[in-house]
Amino acid sequence: MISIKNLHASIEGKEILRGINLEIKAGEVHAIMGPNGSGKSTLSSVLAGRQDYEVTDGEVIFNGKNLLEMEAEDRAREGLFLAFQYPVEIPGVSNINFLKTALNEIRNYHGKEDIAAKDFLALVKEKQKLVELDGKLANRSVNEGFSGGEKKRNEIFQMAMLEPKLAILDETDSGLDIDALKIVANGVNTLKNKDNAYIVITHYQRLLDYIVPDFVHILYKGKIVKSGGKELALELEEKGYDEIKKQFELSE
Amino acid sequence: MIAEKTNTAQLIIDKITSSANKINFINDNVISKALIFIEKNGFPTHKNEDYKYCNIDSILKKEFKTIEQKFGEVNNLKEYKLPDALTLVVVNGKYSQSLSDKIILKGIHINSLSNLDDNGKTKITKIANVESDALIAFNTLFANEGFHLKITKNETLQFPIQIIYVNNSTSECIVNPRNIIELEENSEATIIEHYINIGNSKCFTNFVSEKYLANNSKLDCYTIQDENTNGYGVYTNQIEVSKNANYTNTTITLSGQLVRNNHNVVLANSNCEANLNGLFKINGNQIVDNHTLVDHQFPYCQSNELYKGIIDGKSTGVFNGKIFVRKDAQKTNAYQSSKNILLSDDATINTKPQLEIYADDVKCSHGTSTGKIEDDAMFYLHARGIGKESAKKLLLNAFAGEVIEKIQVESLKELIQTKLNLL
Numbered sequence: 001m002i003s004i005k006n007l008h009a010s011i012e013g014k015e016i017l018r019g020i021n022l023e024i025k026a027g028e029v030h031a032i033m034g035p036n037g038s039g040k041s042t043l044s045s046v047l048a049g050r051q052d053y054e055v056t057d058g059e060v061i062f063n064g065k066n067l068l069e070m071e072a073e074d075r076a077r078e079g080l081f082l083a084f085q086y087p088v089e090i091p092g093v094s095n096i097n098f099l100k101t102a103l104n105e106i107r108n109y110h111g112k113e114d115i116a117a118k119d120f121l122a123l124v125k126e127k128q129k130l131v132e133l134d135g136k137l138a139n140r141s142v143n144e145g146f147s148g149g150e151k152k153r154n155e156i157f158q159m160a161m162l163e164p165k166l167a168i169l170d171e172t173d174s175g176l177d178i179d180a181l182k183i184v185a186n187g188v189n190t191l192k193n194k195d196n197a198y199i200v201i202t203h204y205q206r207l208l209d210y211i212v213p214d215f216v217h218i219l220y221k222g223k224i225v226k227s228g229g230k231e232l233a234l235e236l237e238e239k240g241y242d243e244i245k246k247q248f249e250l251s252e
Numbered sequence: 253m254i255a256e257k258t259n260t261a262q263l264i265i266d267k268i269t270s271s272a273n274k275i276n277f278i279n280d281n282v283i284s285k286a287l288i289f290i291e292k293n294g295f296p297t298h299k300n301e302d303y304k305y306c307n308i309d310s311i312l313k314k315e316f317k318t319i320e321q322k323f324g325e326v327n328n329l330k331e332y333k334l335p336d337a338l339t340l341v342v343v344n345g346k347y348s349q350s351l352s353d354k355i356i357l358k359g360i361h362i363n364s365l366s367n368l369d370d371n372g373k374t375k376i377t378k379i380a381n382v383e384s385d386a387l388i389a390f391n392t393l394f395a396n397e398g399f400h401l402k403i404t405k406n407e408t409l410q411f412p413i414q415i416i417y418v419n420n421s422t423s424e425c426i427v428n429p430r431n432i433i434e435l436e437e438n439s440e441a442t443i444i445e446h447y448i449n450i451g452n453s454k455c456f457t458n459f460v461s462e463k464y465l466a467n468n469s470k471l472d473c474y475t476i477q478d479e480n481t482n483g484y485g486v487y488t489n490q491i492e493v494s495k496n497a498n499y500t501n502t503t504i505t506l507s508g509q510l511v512r513n514n515h516n517v518v519l520a521n522s523n524c525e526a527n528l529n530g531l532f533k534i535n536g537n538q539i540v541d542n543h544t545l546v547d548h549q550f551p552y553c554q555s556n557e558l559y560k561g562i563i564d565g566k567s568t569g570v571f572n573g574k575i576f577v578r579k580d581a582q583k584t585n586a587y588q589s590s591k592n593i594l595l596s597d598d599a600t601i602n603t604k605p606q607l608e609i610y611a612d613d614v615k616c617s618h619g620t621s622t623g624k625i626e627d628d629a630m631f632y633l634h635a636r637g638i639g640k641e642s643a644k645k646l647l648l649n650a651f652a653g654e655v656i657e658k659i660q661v662e663s664l665k666e667l668i669q670t671k672l673n674l675l
Contacts, residue, residue, distance in 0.1 A: 048635050051627070076637035088632040092650025101646060102636035109637070141650075142632075158636065 001026050001166055001197045002067070007058035009046045016042040018222035019058070024166070027194040031208055031233060032201045034219035035241040040201045041085060043219070044170040048082035049075050063165065076102075077109040079165030083155040083172050090142040095154070096124065098142050099161055106162060127160040131187045149180035156187040163191075168199040173207035185210030205237035220248050260313045261294040261386070265393070268426060271321040272394050277365040278377060286382040286389040293386050305570045305602055306512050306541040308387070311484065315454060315509075320423035324451060326351065329416055332448060334663045337414040344419055345396030345427030345457075359407030359439070363400045365430065372400045375432050379462050379490040385514070387486045391428045391460040398430040403439040403469075412442035412661050417459070419479065421451035429459045435469035435497075442472045444664060447487075449479040454509075457485035465497040467521070472660055475503040475513070478671065481536075483508040488516070495521035502658055505532035505540050506671045512541045519581075522550040530559035531655040533648075533672055534567040541570035548581040548611075557588040560655050562648055564595040570602045577609040577616065584611060588618040593625060593651055649674035 007020040016039045024030055034040050046053050047060065049072030060067040067075060090098070104114045115123070124138060131153040143151050152172055159167055169188070173181055188198065188211050200211055208216075208230065216232040217224045220241075225248050226232065236244070275283065295312060296303035323344040329351065333339050340362065341351035347364050355362060363369065368376065382389045403409060417429055435441060449455055457479065465471055479485060485508060493499045505511050517526045532540045546555040561569040571590040592601040605618035625647050633643035652674060659665040 050631055072631060072634035073637055073639045073643075076635055082635050084632065084635075088628045090629050090632065090647070090650065092653045093646050098633070098636070098638075098646065101642055102633075102638050105639055105642060106637040162636065 001028075001063065003061045005059050007046070007060060008056045009042060009053045010056055011042070011053050015056070016053075016222055017046065020222070020224060022217065022224065024197050024199065026165075026197055028215065029192070029198045029200060029211060029213045031213035031216045032199060032219055033203070033205075033216060033233060033236060035245070036203070038219045039222040040219055041170055044082055044168045044199075044201055047075075047168060048072060048080065073105070074109075076162075076164075077106050081159050081162060081164030081167040083152075083159060083167060083169045085170040085172075085174060087143045087151040087155055089144045089146075091144050093142050095138050095140060095142050099124070099158060102158075103161060123161065127157055130160050130190055131157045132183050133157050148175035149177065152176055152184055153180065153187075156184050160187060160191055164196065166197050166199070168201065170201045171203060172200075173202055173204065181207065182210060205233045208233045218244055220244060258294055258297065258309050258313070260309045261290050261390070264312060264316070264319065264426065265290070267319045268321055268394060273397070275395055277368045277373070277397070278392060278395060282377050282382055283393060286392040289383050289389040290386050290393065295386050295390075302543065302572075305568060306510070306539060308486065308512070311510055312456065315484065316424050316426070316456060318424050319426060321425050322421070322423035323425060324420040324422045326418050326420050326450065329418060332416055332418075332446065334412070334414050334444065334661070334667070336663065337412045337444065337661075340399065340401070340413060340415045342398065342415065342417045342429055344421070344425070345398070345429040347397060347399040357409075359404050359409060360413075361402040361404060365395070365397050365400060368400055372432060375400070375434065375462060375464060379464075379492050379518070380460050380488065385488070387458055387514075388460055388488055391430060391458050391488070394426075394428045395430040395460070396428050400432040400434070402434045403436060403441045405436040406438045408440040409442065412444055412664075414444040414446055417445065417447045417457070419449045419451055419455040419457065419483075421449070421453040421455035421482070424454050425451075426456045426458065429457065431461050432464070433461060433471075434464045435466055435471050437466045438468040439466075440470040442661060444474040444476060444661065446476040447479050447483070447485070449483045451482060454482045454484060455479070457483065457487070459485065459487045461489050463489060463491045463499075465491070465493045465499055467495040468497060469494070470498040471500070473499070473501045474659065474661070474664060475501060476506065476664070476668070477504065477508050477511055478506040479508045481507070481509050484510040486512040486514065488514040491515075491517040491526070493517060493519050493521075493524045493526060496523045498525045500527040500529075502529040502655065503531070503542070504655075504668055505530075505534070506668075508538065508540070510539050512543070514543050516545040516547075517555070518547045518549065519553040519555065520549055523552045524550075525553065526555045528555070528557045528559075529655050529658050530571075531561075531652055532569060533562040533652070534569060535565040536567060537565070538567040539570075540567075541572075543570075543572045545574040546576070546586065548575070548577045548584045548586060550580060551582040551584070553581065554585045555587070558655060559590045560652065561592040561601060562595065562652065563592060563599040563601055566596070566598040568600045568602070571620075572604045572606065573618070574606040575608070575616065575618075577607075577611050577614050579610045581611045582613045584614040584616065586614070586616040590620040591651075592622040593648070594622060595625070645674055
């Protein structure tokens with residue numbers, strides 16, 4: 001699905017990612033954990049194509065294509081989805097119009113015609129149920145005046161609508177109460193299948209009780225310093241990041 | 253020091269006097285005053301604070317060197333007419349009875365200015381003071397035969413009235429359209445003033461309208477400016493709002509090389525309301541300069557202003573909003589907001605709120621913001637597969653939407669959305 005090799009990226013001359021290597025296959029869920037400032041969000045931004053970051057080295061191959069050479073919109077059209085840590089409010093653009101435009105641009109990219117209005121509405125109805133999103137929210141401006149939980153559920157709703165191949169959930173659990181967390185996790189688990197993959201970026205182990213990862217990677221100072229199975233997350237929860245930090249400092 | 257004086261005004265007066273018709277609807281005395289005023293002051297230059305960004309003198313001098321006042325005919329305006337509206341047509345500044353709809357509806361009186369009744373005679377030039385502004389003086393001196401439109405007492409019009417001002421200039425021209433729009437007590441109307449240019453030469457429109465809203469009347473008024481690259485113009489609206497009356501204007505500037513709007517509203521009694529909205533989208537070397545004045549003279553009045561600009565290329569936008577709150581105008585609520593998006597590094601916006609408040613028990617505020625399209629919003633849209641053009645359209649449409657939503661006439665709203673090309 002995606003192959004990240006020796007990825008280096010910096011912002012304003014400061015190197016944040018210092019050689020990331022990661023291989024993800026279809027059907028897998030990878031969790032990336034790490035303390036604040038370790039580069040988790042930078043990794044997701046770089047993959048999604050945010051302009052602020054400069055990739056200084058390495059390559060990313062996404063389904064056989066060079067991801068880093070693509071514009072952000074083309075990455076999305078190729079099936080990459082970033083669920084934002086801080087979804088952006090866009091006053092005046094209705095959620096529905098936004099999603100319809102997105103869906104159609106992706107369809108057009110793949111040589112398909114615009115979706116029929118009737119089919120679109122049916123799809124909206126079906127996917128809204130998945131994240132228990134109030135129908136009224138669909139007609140409101142994108143994320144405007146949404147609560148923290150509503151914003152995150154809206155991200156998952158969009159994901160459900162666009163059906164990406166690889167979804168990156170960037171701290172989707174932050175700011176969520178346990179009920180909202182369950183709804184979000186349930187949405188992801190329902191959408192999960194053998195043909196798609198997930199990168200779940202999180203600071204805490206809590207989300208991983210509900211979205212069970214196949215692999216857990218620990219990111220520290222811009223590198224993956226440890227990888228393992230789901231038990232690594234539990235170990236981390238128990239010992240905290242200090243142990244990792246200590247080990248890493250020693251090895252450096 | 254000898255004041256620098258330009259003779260642009262005198263040269264233009266000399267050029268157009270021979271082709272001008274004798275004006276029989278304005279008092280000779282007032283015409284003399286207008287002439288004296290303009291001879292003394294000339295056209296405004298950038299040294300005049302109110303015309304700082306809109307140097308009328310130099311634009312006329314540079315762009316109108318060979319004024320010949322040659323006009324073409326206008327026959328068919330079908331494509332410009334809004335469905336479900338009554339149409340009045342003004343051709344090259346002059347009210348055209350033959351192109352206008354034959355209005356026999358109760359409640360609407362329309363007269364050309366040469367047939368002005370006694371009431372009309374007291375109204376013309378009453379609130380468009382020839383000594384307040386050189387463009388008003390110039391219009392008064394050469395006023396084309398416009399019309400006096402009156403909505404009679406207690407009538408609520410069921411259809412909007414669309415007034416099409418069409419210029420067909422076949423040489424460089426100056427037109428001076430003039431009208432009076434009067435709403436009698438307790439009447440209601442929707443009026444769309446729509447300016448277009450179908451000529452192949454430059455035309456300068458120097459428009460003056462006096463609008464009177466009697467007690468308890470309501471006017472929902474639209475100014476649609478679409479005079480293309482040959483269009484230059486100053487559009488002066490003098491409004492007098494009486495007790496419990498409600499005036500709303502939404503000015504949409506779609507095209508025009510130079511567009512200067514002077515929108516002056518006097519809230520001349522208590523409990524009245526004025527809402528002024530504006531939207532312009534400009535590019536190239538266009539200049540759009542919106543000057544508004546809301547003069548709160550009496551207590552318990554409200555005014556709201558919202559002006560938005562989308563400014564691209566090397567174009568210049570201006571918003572200058574004056575609000576006066578006179579000593580007696582207690583309990584005034586006056587709000588003003590100007591928001592702008594700059595789409596290029598060479599685009600300019602000048603905004604200037606001017607609040608002069610002499611009463612102590614009032615609520616007044618103003619706000620202005622200027623920015624680019626937000627990178628975060630753009631990235632969010634891109635991250636969902638939406639390309640650059642569509643993303644820009646979505647965001648600009650959202651920005652403009654706040655003003656477009658205020659348009660109460662559906663067919664007009666659609667026209668504006670299509671013309672702005674934001675859908």
